[in-house]
Amino acid sequence: KAGVTQTPRYLIKTRGQQVTLSCSPISGHRSVSWYQQTPGQGLQFLFEYFSETQRNKGNFPGRFSGRQFSNSRSEMNVSTLELGDSALYLCASSLSVGHTGELFFGEGSRLTVL
């Protein structure tokens, strides 16, 4: 069974640009959540989607947005990039919402903002 797939794996952008990251969850998983990982802050929750609806949102500015499609694939977008947005963005899928099942993480998309 294929795991969580994130694309692209690496990307470099400049300040002010925007970026879109993609996540394909494990087949059958309907919940997709996104986390930002930085060396100093650890993993911080961005948002979670279930059945194309955003269920929870973390404490990030409105420049960070996401969506989920009918096939459960998800995208997140960051507009007007800042240097501080450089991070590893992790997507995780789960069979259901709530802690009835574990999170399965992808390998992440590493974003560098110059």
Place this chain on the structure above:
Amino acid sequence: GENVEQHPSTLSVQEGDSAVIKCTYSDSASNYFPWYKQELGKGPQLIIDIRSNVGEKKDQRIAVTLNKTAKHFSLHITETQPEDSAVYFCAASKGTGNQFYFGTGTSLTVIP
């Protein structure tokens, strides 16, 4: 919101020794506490979890303990092996969806 603190940030042990990582949380509504292991270049992977109605859980060389009164939980790895070297994260959840609050991680090095 919830705040999870994790200590130590780095830990080196000799192969065969035990390793202990400790976490505290602030929100008494948190009721689910997973531990994730992240190897270099990989995403975190669940290794063990515990729910608030249980005080201890063990899976082979790995065990987790939870003290709800003190709001802290710990990961214990016995008979460490070089392949245990990784970054370990604790997390807490209130069960409202899949929103988890993670600690800042512990980089464990097992010296052969």
